[in-house]
Amino acid sequence: MAAIAHLGVGLAAKRIAPDINVGYLILGNYVLDILWFGFAAVGLETWPKQGAAIHPPYWEHSLLMAVVWSVLFGLLAWWLGRRSPHRMHIGVIFGLMVFAHWVVDFITHPMTAVMPTDRGLPLAFSDTPLIGLGLYRTMTAVWVTEIGSVVVGLAIYIWARRRMKQLSATASVTAR
Ligand SMILES: [Zn+2]
Numbered sequence: 001m002a003a004i005a006h007l008g009v010g011l012a013a014k015r016i017a018p019d020i021n022v023g024y025l026i027l028g029n030y031v032l033d034i035l036w037f038g039f040a041a042v043g044l045e046t047w048p049k050q051g052a053a054i055h056p057p058y059w060e061h062s063l064l065m066a067v068v069w070s071v072l073f074g075l076l077a078w079w080l081g082r083r084s085p086h087r088m089h090i091g092v093i094f095g096l097m098v099f100a101h102w103v104v105d106f107i108t109h110p111m112t113a114v115m116p117t118d119r120g121l122p123l124a125f126s127d128t129p130l131i132g133l134g135l136y137r138t139m140t141a142v143w144v145t146e147i148g149s150v151v152v153g154l155a156i157y158i159w160a161r162r163r164m165k166q167l168s169a170t171a172s173v174t175a176r
Contacts, residue, residue, distance in 0.1 A: 004149075006026075006029040008150040008153030009100050009101075010026030010028065012156040013029075014157045015159075018164045024077075028094050033101065036060050039060060048115055056119065056121065058124075062122040062124050063102065063122070064124040073094060076094075077095070106132055106133065108135045108145070109132035111135075114142060
């Protein structure tokens with residue numbers, strides 16, 4: 001749940017998938033959090049409450065379920081792209097974007113600077129170990145990483161787009 005760092009990753013992904021709309025790349029990076037809101041709304045996950053004990057987010061932020069959702073959403077993108085000759089590429093990239101969210105969360109959780117009760121991401125369901133590198137233990141790390149990743153992601157995005165335009169310009173020149 002590293003709020004805007006996921007946006008930076010989605011923008012930067014334009015470098016590896018210049019043919020896919022950046023909106024989809026960004027959306028993929030938020031799928032697990034969108035699922036979390038849905039599960040919290042129906043009571044499968046718990047909203048963080050001040051001072052109250054909450055269970056770790058199992059249904060979409062455990063390593064096991066993040067892999068499951070990444071595969072399922074990759075398949076969904078592959079199916080939705082059935083008219084495209086690049087559907088395999090679209091499916092793989094979208095699945096990777098969904099999993100990239102988990103990787104960023106793994107690096108940043110437990111984020112005790114913003115959620116004091118956070119103990120990390122579960123491997124699977126109850127009683128499995130909680131893991132995470134805990135980058136967000138200080139507010140300085142939170143701000144530097146959140147803003148830094150968007151700035152870097154945006155720079156990579158602009159560079160990737162410029163490169164793509166140059167390539168298509170050269171391609172049309174040689175075609176003539
Ligand atoms: Zn998250």
